[in-house]
Amino acid sequence: MYVIIAGCGAVGSQLANTLAKAMHNIVVIDEDNKSFEKLEPGFNGRTVQGNTIDLEVQRKAGMDKADVFIAVTQNDNANLMAAQMAKKIFSVRQVTARASGTHAQMISARHNIEIIYPVTLQIRQIMEVIS
Amino acid sequence: MRITVIGGGKVGYYLVKTLLDHKHKVTLIEKDPDRAQKIADELGVLVIKGDGSDLNTLKEAEVDLAKVLVVVTGKDEDNLIAVQVASENFSIPRIIVRVNNPKNEEVFQRLGIETTVSSTGTIAGLIEKEAVTDEIKTLLTFERGSMTIVEATIRADSPVVDKSVLQIASKLPQNCVLVTVLREHQVIFPRGDTVLRKGDALIAVTTLDNQDALEIVLMGAAKRRV
Numbered sequence: 001m002y003v004i005i006a007g008c009g010a011v012g013s014q015l016a017n018t019l020a021k022a023m024h025n026i027v028v029i030d031e032d033n034k035s036f037e038k039l040e041p042g043f044n045g046r047t048v049q050g051n052t053i054d055l056e057v058q059r060k061a062g063m064d065k066a067d068v069f070i071a072v073t074q075n076d077n078a079n080l081m082a083a084q085m086a087k088k089i090f091s092v093r094q095v096t097a098r099a100s101g102t103h104a105q106m107i108s109a110r111h112n113i114e115i116i117y118p119v120t121l122q123i124r125q126i127m128e129v130i131s
Numbered sequence: 132m133r134i135t136v137i138g139g140g141k142v143g144y145y146l147v148k149t150l151l152d153h154k155h156k157v158t159l160i161e162k163d164p165d166r167a168q169k170i171a172d173e174l175g176v177l178v179i180k181g182d183g184s185d186l187n188t189l190k191e192a193e194v195d196l197a198k199v200l201v202v203v204t205g206k207d208e209d210n211l212i213a214v215q216v217a218s219e220n221f222s223i224p225r226i227i228v229r230v231n232n233p234k235n236e237e238v239f240q241r242l243g244i245e246t247t248v249s250s251t252g253t254i255a256g257l258i259e260k261e262a263v264t265d266e267i268k269t270l271l272t273f274e275r276g277s278m279t280i281v282e283a284t285i286r287a288d289s290p291v292v293d294k295s296v297l298q299i300a301s302k303l304p305q306n307c308v309l310v311t312v313l314r315e316h317q318v319i320f321p322r323g324d325t326v327l328r329k330g331d332a333l334i335a336v337t338t339l340d341n342q343d344a345l346e347i348v349l350m351g352a353a354k355r356r357v
């Protein structure tokens with residue numbers, strides 16, 4: 001499976017490390033080259049430095065042949081825009097974005113994008129712990 | 132007219148100022164609290180502190196009452212989401228959105244956002260228009276700059292001088308129509324048998340892509356543009 005991950009932060013880098021071990025084809029995009037230091041030394045995927053919402057950067061990452069795109073940068077709106085580009089322009093099958101708020105829900109419904117809500121997830125987990 | 136502006140950066144600030152001068156009723160949405168306060172104090176305009184892509188902020192700003200929404204933050208991703216949230220939840224007659232990176236103009240269009248304004252693109256277009264010689268003048272552009280009305284003055288050495296419209300018709304590029312010939316004080320609507328003369332001002336409608344090809348047909352090989 002060809003997987004592109006936008007954002008090499010805490011979530012993006014760990015996800016990339018885990019998926020790369022599972023023999024997936026992984027490409028990680030981040031604006032800051034330093035972020036790639038979070039990847040394990042044996043990481044066998046590819047890294048692309050650049051802005052996730054840049055069409056050229058998405059092309060360079062191989063979006064046209066990607067099966068999965070996951071946008072987990074710190075910027076919600078960039079995640080939502082990048083996800084829409086992946087879906088509409090490159091017809092990526094499975095698209096996921098991390099975001100919060102009511103607008104994410106609306107865009108998710110309209111553009112067939114899965115949304116990960118960190119706040120909702122955390123609350124759910126806390127509720128499980130205390131109940 | 133009631134206008135809501137999202138983004139109080141340089142573009143937003145001067146836009147609000149200009150709109151107020153033109154007696155419009157303006158509401159500004161600005162994320163940065165200091166900047167919001169400063170603009171509110173300075174321009175005496177209603178400023179809502181908040182994120183323009185957040186539905187609650189838009190509601191607070193009463194965007195649903197606006198005739199025009201202008202989205203001009205410095206971040207294309209924020210502009211895109213703000214427009215999508217606004218157009219999904221309110222019926223605003225006109226929405227104008229700024230594209231910061233010219234490359235994103237195409238992206239916005241493919242994501243369904245039609246009316247974009249690109250300052251970089253606009254300035255580049257203006258410079259290009261100024262840079263062309265007087266051989267062929269752009270009188271008007273429309274359809275977001277992709278269609279133009281141009282005026283060309285026929286010279287003695289022009290390849291079309293003393294030729295009829297019928298004779299040159301096959302050489303004209305596609306999507307291009309000769310509209311009018313201005314000869315001294317006469318307005319001529321060209322037909323097949325109209326013969327073009329030296330000094331005629333020819334008005335044509337063309338797509339921007341074909342403007343160069345049209346110029347070569349009318350004026351001969353292009354010797355303009357450095």
